[in-house]
Amino acid sequence: MTATTKGLEGVVATQSSISSIVDDQLTYSGYKIDDLANNSSFEEVIYLLWNQKLPTKSELEQLKKDLAANMDLPDAVVEHLRSYDLSTVSPMAALRTAVSLLGLYDEEADVMETEANKRKAVRIQAKISSVVTAFARIRQGKEIVKPKKDLSYAENFLYMLNGKEPEDIEVEAINKALVLHADHELNASTFTARVCVATLSDIYSGITSAIGALKGPLHGGANEQVMAMLTEIGEEDNAIPYIKEKINKKEKIMGMGHRVYKNGDPRAKFLKEMSRELTELTGQSKWYNMSVEIEDYIKENKGLPANVDFYSASVYHSLGIDHDLFTPIFAVSRTSGWLAHILEQYENNRLIRPRAEYVGPATQQYVPLENR
Numbered sequence: 001m002t003a004t005t006k007g008l009e010g011v012v013a014t015q016s017s018i019s020s021i022v023d024d025q026l027t028y029s030g031y032k033i034d035d036l037a038n039n040s041s042f043e044e045v046i047y048l049l050w051n052q053k054l055p056t057k058s059e060l061e062q063l064k065k066d067l068a069a070n071m072d073l074p075d076a077v078v079e080h081l082r083s084y085d086l087s088t089v090s091p092m093a094a095l096r097t098a099v100s101l102l103g104l105y106d107e108e109a110d111v112m113e114t115e116a117n118k119r120k121a122v123r124i125q126a127k128i129s130s131v132v133t134a135f136a137r138i139r140q141g142k143e144i145v146k147p148k149k150d151l152s153y154a155e156n157f158l159y160m161l162n163g164k165e166p167e168d169i170e171v172e173a174i175n176k177a178l179v180l181h182a183d184h185e186l187n188a189s190t191f192t193a194r195v196c197v198a199t200l201s202d203i204y205s206g207i208t209s210a211i212g213a214l215k216g217p218l219h220g221g222a223n224e225q226v227m228a229m230l231t232e233i234g235e236e237d238n239a240i241p242y243i244k245e246k247i248n249k250k251e252k253i254m255g256m257g258h259r260v261y262k263n264g265d266p267r268a269k270f271l272k273e274m275s276r277e278l279t280e281l282t283g284q285s286k287w288y289n290m291s292v293e294i295e296d297y298i299k300e301n302k303g304l305p306a307n308v309d310f311y312s313a314s315v316y317h318s319l320g321i322d323h324d325l326f327t328p329i330f331a332v333s334r335t336s337g338w339l340a341h342i343l344e345q346y347e348n349n350r351l352i353r354p355r356a357e358y359v360g361p362a363t364q365q366y367v368p369l370e371n372r
């Protein structure tokens with residue numbers, strides 16, 4: 001057996017045509033993240049991840065139509081969301097459960113043919129933002145808002161969340177965030193999805209497992225924790241003393257560090273710029289200023305870069321979004337990548353089953369219960 005690598009660091013576990021990270025540069029099927037962030041709609045990126053090519057106008061229109069046509073939730077899922085105390089339930093836990101439940105209302109859930117899986121991919125991508133926004137509305141005691149067929153994915157997300165058509169700058173911010181979070185090679189949640197479906201389990205199980213993995217604070221859950229930290233710091237003057245104390249106590253600073261990027265996460269600069277712009281526009285520049293101070297301090301003293309989660313926190317906060325919805329927004333975007341990886345896994349499947357190096361007690365003599 002080969003030597004154990006803690007956390008599988010540096011292990012190449014599969015081949016993939018979906019996204020790549022080379023020399024701190026991220027590409028989706030060969031297209032640079034900078035070009036996509038500056039130019040693409042989220043729908044274009046979904047198409048790219050699922051087909052490894054950019055859509056033509058008519059292909060894009062068709063995908064937009066298909067997504068819009070599938071956004072409504074089964075009544076049973078809405079009833080389910082209404083059935084528990086949403087004031088105490090974490091939205092990521094609710095999302096995980098709701099996606100699993102969606103599978104019960106999809107007649108094709110266990111049909112494993114490629115075309116059926118592609119149809120389910122559209123349905124899941126369409127419905128995932130409806131689940132997150134329905135959760136948010138029900139929790140506030142408001143009626144859920146049905147999507148409008150002529151709005152883009154990003155517009156519909158904000159429309160269903162807030163019940164009014166969004167401003168251009170809000171749409172631009174959410175669209176860019178969705179593009180930037182859509183895929184990231186073999187991150188923990190994507191790996192989870194691939195491990196799950198490599199047993200030839202169904203696509204709903206794959207997405208449900210991936211949501212569970214994204215929820216943790218070392219992965220997607222970090223963006224909510226970043227805002228919790230900024231809120232605790234409160235004022236700019238407290239930022240560095242607070243961070244120094246955390247570092248002295250050997251605690252981690254959320255939104256900092258990355259397993260793969262050692263010199264900088266190429267997505268962070270876009271979120272940083274959006275954070276600057278939006279916090280200034282909404283008179284809340286202190287969140288941006290504080291974040292910059294923390295980023296600079298950690299870079300200088302620990303050599304760690306800000307990751308994608310760091311500035312997304314102040315971006316979403318300045319859009320007035322509840323802090324515990326930050327990770328669900330990540331999930332809405334990453335669902336596109338998970339689905340791409342699941343489809344790719346099915347196309348060239350082999351069970352994923354590594355080995356463990358046994359470090360427990362040596363072979364022992366069994367002692368009957370009455371003699372122990």
Ligand SMILES: CC(=O)SCCNC(=O)CCNC(=O)[C@H](O)C(C)(C)COP(=O)(O)OP(=O)(O)OC[C@H]1O[C@@H](n2cnc3c(N)ncnc32)[C@H](O)[C@@H]1OP(=O)(O)O
Nearest residue numbers: 217218219220222251252253254255256257258259307309
């Ligand atoms: C979308 C995403 O998933 S991006 C990542 C989101 N997660 C976070 O932001 C949580 C904070 N960051 C971290 O916990 C880590 O940097 C991870 C999990 C992202 C990557 O971790 P790994 O590659 O496993 O690095 P690991 O946790 O082993 O850390 C290596 C060293 O750097 C330190 N370190 C890493 N990240 C941080 C951090 N955010 N704050 C302080 N120290 C850190 C560790 O304490 C460790 O120090 P040591 O060698 O003195 O013990």
Ligand SMILES: O=C([O-])CC(=O)C(=O)O
Nearest residue numbers: 183184186187188259308
């Ligand atoms: O790749 C990772 O380990 C984490 C990450 O940045 C992501 O999933 O976007």
